[in-house]
Amino acid sequence: MLVLKIPKEQKQTVIHNIQSYFDDELSQTLGELAAENLLDFMLKQLGPTIYNQAIRDARAVVMQQMERVDEEIYALEQSVDLRYRD
Numbered sequence: 001m002l003v004l005k006i007p008k009e010q011k012q013t014v015i016h017n018i019q020s021y022f023d024d025e026l027s028q029t030l031g032e033l034a035a036e037n038l039l040d041f042m043l044k045q046l047g048p049t050i051y052n053q054a055i056r057d058a059r060a061v062v063m064q065q066m067e068r069v070d071e072e073i074y075a076l077e078q079s080v081d082l083r084y085r086d
Helices: 008-026 032-076
Strands: none
Touching: 008 032
16 A cells, blocks of 8 residues: 655644645535544545555656657668678
């Protein structure tokens, strides 16, 4: 199972944002512990999907770069004249 770890300061910011969202959009007060539990739940639920998409995106970028490198290397090849000259 993928365990996502968020730096403490960043996690506190996200928890505050969750609390603000609940207050502003849902007119509900959400305590810090409840917001942290919700964040942990969402990370467990969404984390693997987001992680896998990031891996696919990174793989696509690497493959594009490899194609460019292959083209650059191919361009360095020199033609070979194998005809016999007297």
